[in-house]
Amino acid sequence: MEHLRKKVLFFIAMVGLGITANHLIIQLIIKLDYVVRTDYLNAIIYSGGILWGVISTKILNAKEEHSMDSNRIPISYLEELNQKNTLTNLPNKISLEKRFEEMLGRSPKENFNILCIDVDGFKMVNDTLGYEIGDQILVRIAERLKKTINKEGELFHIRGDEFVLLIQKEDSMEKIQKLSETIIKAMAMSFVFSEKEIHLTVSVGIAGYPWGGSNLNLLLQNAHIAVQAAKESSKSKHLVYDDSMNIKMNRKLELINNLHKALEKKEFELYYQPQIDSETNEIVGLEALLRWQNPTLGRVSPAEFIPVAEETGLIIPIGDWVLKTACAQNATWQKEGYKPIPVSVNISTIQFNEPLFVDKVVTILKETTLNPKWLHLEITESVAINDATLTINVLNRLQKIGVKIALDDFGTGFSSLGYLSKFKINVLKIDSSFVQDIGEDESTITKTIIVLGKNLNMEVVAEGVETNEQLDYLKNAGCDIIQGYLFSSPLPAGQIEKMFKLAA
Known part of the structure; x- marks a missing residue:
């Protein structure tokens, strides 16, 4: 170090651990016995109130080197500084x-x-x-x-x-x-x-x-x-x-590792659940639902892997694949002569908030040649109210190109009538939790949602219909579309095509 010290005044060491993108500060640390303040900086790494390191290489002549003596700071100050988070001033x-x-x-x-x-x-x-x-x-x-x-x-x-x-x-x-x-x-x-x-x-x-x-x-x-x-x-x-948490964490890590490779290995498949006209019993729509079959983990429930995909950001490429696959499949069915019906695709908050989300939808529709009116995008109440201004802007752009919007799981979040009218939702989906309790207090809530949807000129879809009692109640209450195991479980594309042939 000594031979460098004569010509390169600043010999920088990396100190501290941890990094975020929350705080940038100019600070010089020297692996000698003092800190020198200078305006000549080549690179600074200071983040989250914790210093990672600085690299600076100014060549000084003897006269300049001597003039820097007054700018020296004792190492004790440096040690104290290094034990504080400079953003919050708390110990680090x-x-x-x-x-x-x-x-x-x-x-x-x-x-x-x-x-x-x-x-x-x-x-x-x-x-x-x-x-x-x-x-x-x-x-x-x-x-x-x-x-x-x-x-x-x-x-x-x-x-x-x-x-x-x-x-x-x-x-x-x-x-x-x-x-x-x-x-x-x-x-x-x-x-x-x-x-x-x-x-x-x-x-x-x-x-x-x-x-x-x-x-x-x-x-x-x-x-x-x-x-x-x-x-x-x-x-x-x-x-x-407790130790059981380690088992869950290991399972989560296993899911993350396998999710990273799932698209490349073609482990995902789309299933489609029919949506039935409550009066004619005809299939009038389909909801695309993601399924994952892994060679090691077996069949993994969407309830388990979707939150992990959202947490890791993998929901973006996975969601793109779902949207493109659903649009391509619907376009194929129409080219084969089957009656055109919309396919609904669920959109996560992370996807919806992407700056280029609408552009991505437009590109996929063009690539798959699907008419936008045969695509419904389902968002949840939490997506809708996360940022009202952004939501209104995105929904207006989607509706301008002809895509319809469905509000999923209605009644489980914090939507208000004001939000519903502002967002110009096309389809209101009643959450299955209300449908399952028909015959109890929730039946009043279900009927209220149906009336609300009708008054706002929305189609109303009831999810999770499993019994004839539920079906009769929903039909009498004026519900337009029924979805649930009473009619069909989610099925792969090949079996949906067989249903189309039988109905033709």
């Missing part, structure tokens, strides 16, 4: 590691707990509002957490949207879970930025030393597994780590 993971070692050194048999606090869906905040607002929200989250926790433990900001609370006292698990509930309730209160209300939730995972891990990395890993389990069970929950 390096500080947590140091604290953990101190505690073990003082009393190896001491029991303590860590709470991993993770903000749900924070990526969407960054994607929709931008990283600058995302940073401001993280600062406010940190402030609210500090206020809520008070003196119950030590709070650390270890990366991005993840915080850790270290509790040294030998509190009962009941008390720790109550603290978790307090944190969750506090974080559920909205944040206001630029006159806009932002609602966030957190999930909390709990692991204790030594039962939840013999070292810090294992403790953090298991607390994070508990967080993921809490997210999957229900948003804004807290769970204590």
Whole structure:
């Protein structure tokens, strides 16, 4: 290093761990004994309040080198800086590691707990509002957490949207879970930025030393597994780590690994469930439903793999394949002379929010030669109300090209009459949970939804119809279209074609 030191003043070392895309700051760190401030920078890597490294190579002559002496900063300042998250000013993971070692050194048999606090869906905040607002929200989250926790433990900001609370006292698990509930309730209160209300939730995972891990990395890993389990069970929950969670996490990893290769290996297939005219019993539509048969895992339920695909972003290429395959199949049936009917395709929030989603739909329709009026896109209430302005814009563009929109699982979310009229929905689908309880209180709700749809000039489709009693009620209530196992389960394209031939 010495021979370089004479000519290259800045010899940079990578320090710190963890990275997010939330914070960029100019800071120089030198693997010598001081920090030098300079405007001559070639590359800076500083993210999420944690420094990863900087590379700068300015050649100085002796006179310039001497003039830099006044800009030296003691290494003690650097060490202190390196243990703080510069965004929230909370102790970071390096500080947590140091604290953990101190505690073990003082009393190896001491029991303590860590709470991993993770903000749900924070990526969407960054994607929709931008990283600058995302940073401001993280600062406010940190402030609210500090206020809520008070003196119950030590709070650390270890990366991005993840915080850790270290509790040294030998509190009962009941008390720790109550603290978790307090944190969750506090974080559920909205944040206001630029006159806009932002609602966030957190999930909390709990692991204790030594039962939840013999070292810090294992403790953090298991607390994070508990967080993921809490997210999957229900948003804004807290769970204590247990070994069964590892089995679920391993299953999830197995799903992710196999999902990555599923498209390439042609493991997906579309099934189609007929939609029946309630008066004529004719097939008047089909819903395309994705099925996955893996050589190792066997038949995997969509309820299990679709959330994983959404979480990993694989829903984008998978969703593209579904849309293109459904359109191509429908175009083929029409070319073979079968009566034209629409095919409905489910669209996830992630797909819908893609900037070029509408362009993608247009391209697929052109490539498959399908007339847009024979494509229905199904969105859920959560997709519709996530960003009302975006939703209205996208739906208007889709309807301009002739594609119809169906609102799926109506009645299970938070839609209002105002949203329904603004979004100009073409088809209203009654969730199967209401249909299954026909004969009880839900039958009133079902009838109300049918009347609502009719008054707004929408077609009404009832999903999950399984009994003649349900069918009779829906027909008498004025429901247009019936879908469910009473008529047919979802079937592969070949069997649907046989049904077409029988009906011809």
